[in-house]
Amino acid sequence: GAAAFVDSILHEAVTCQENETIEIVAKRLITKNVNHIIVTDSDQKITGIVTSWDITKAIANGVRTLKEIIVRRVYTASPNEPLEVVAKRLAQHNISALPVIDETQKVLGIITSEDIAKLVGGNL
Amino acid sequence: GAAAFVDSILHEAVTCQENETIEIVAKRLITKNVNHIIVTDSDQKITGIVTSWDITKAIANGVRTLKEIIVRRVYTASPNEPLEVVAKRLAQHNISALPVIDETQKVLGIITSEDIAKLVGGNL
Numbered sequence: 001g002a003a004a005f006v007d008s009i010l011h012e013a014v015t016c017q018e019n020e021t022i023e024i025v026a027k028r029l030i031t032k033n034v035n036h037i038i039v040t041d042s043d044q045k046i047t048g049i050v051t052s053w054d055i056t057k058a059i060a061n062g063v064r065t066l067k068e069i070i071v072r073r074v075y076t077a078s079p080n081e082p083l084e085v086v087a088k089r090l091a092q093h094n095i096s097a098l099p100v101i102d103e104t105q106k107v108l109g110i111i112t113s114e115d116i117a118k119l120v121g122g123n124l
Numbered sequence: 125g126a127a128a129f130v131d132s133i134l135h136e137a138v139t140c141q142e143n144e145t146i147e148i149v150a151k152r153l154i155t156k157n158v159n160h161i162i163v164t165d166s167d168q169k170i171t172g173i174v175t176s177w178d179i180t181k182a183i184a185n186g187v188r189t190l191k192e193i194i195v196r197r198v199y200t201a202s203p204n205e206p207l208e209v210v211a212k213r214l215a216q217h218n219i220s221a222l223p224v225i226d227e228t229q230k231v232l233g234i235i236t237s238e239d240i241a242k243l244v245g246g247n248l
């Protein structure tokens with residue numbers, strides 16, 4: 001397809017802090033109508049990711065605190081990467097979103113498999 | 125892109141029955157490593173869908189039974205539809221999966237935005 005890059009389809013990320021509860025994070029995912037929330041520190045630097053899948057896992061395993069379900073080893077994307085490259089990354093790791101960060105680990109946004117699938121439908 | 129149709133990328137759907145619990149459904153989503161489960165009757169006909177987003181919503185709202193979170197008005201796909209058409213349907217309704225059914229409402233499989241995004245990465 002046309003040379004499309006991450007920065008043309010990334011959108012604003014929903015974020016949370018480590019000291020919040022699973023219930024608060026669940027409410028934010030629902031209010032914002034998304035499946036992914038990026039965990040950040042007070043400088044907006046990425047420290048992890050939590051998804052509706054992780055909250056489902058907490059229910060499956062009877063886990064109560066947010067810190068227990070935060071995923072720390074996060075695959076990310078840079079704004080200037082081609083979409084083919086990030087689509088391959090999603091597929092390789094069987095994940096549905098990549099936080100977009102700059103060289104200082106600051107969160108710039110997020111790109112999801114839903115965003116990429118929209119391109120196939122000619123939505124841009 | 126090449127003329128691709130739903131039947132070339134659909135995969136087996138994880139299913140459940142109406143009388144199961146939220147916890148059992150959560151465990152199945154995690155064990156199968158997916159976000160969508162299709163609710164079927166004893167003839168494998170579709171009666172609804174539940175996703176990890178719905179389970180997150182149950183946490184956010186303190187809801188306890190599966191029947192309360194099953195989504196009944198389900199958007200679906202047919203095996204012979206072009207991928208562009210189903211990608212547009214996903215985007216239009218802001219959803220991440222379409223159960224694939226035949227003319228008798230029998231579940232043949234499922235297609236997700238992750239499956240479609242893989243095509244952009246040249247995975248097929």
Ligand SMILES: C[S@@+](CC[C@H](N)C(=O)[O-])C[C@H]1O[C@@H](n2cnc3c(N)ncnc32)[C@H](O)[C@@H]1O
Nearest residue numbers: 051053071073074075094095096097098157158
């Ligand atoms: C392995 S996937 C399986 C289900 C489905 N493919 C999905 O992504 O939701 C679910 C797990 O991937 C993790 N995950 C999602 N995006 C991620 C990312 N960018 N980096 C690392 N883990 C991620 C989630 O936190 C969750 O624990």
Ligand SMILES: C[S@@+](CC[C@H](N)C(=O)[O-])C[C@H]1O[C@@H](n2cnc3c(N)ncnc32)[C@H](O)[C@@H]1O
Nearest residue numbers: 033034175177195197198199218219220221222
């Ligand atoms: C509106 S989407 C918003 C979040 C995100 N876009 C996603 O799909 O997970 C979440 C809701 O869509 C519903 N949903 C997912 N696939 C569906 C489908 N094929 N038909 C009807 N509702 C569906 C889920 O049951 C859930 O209640």
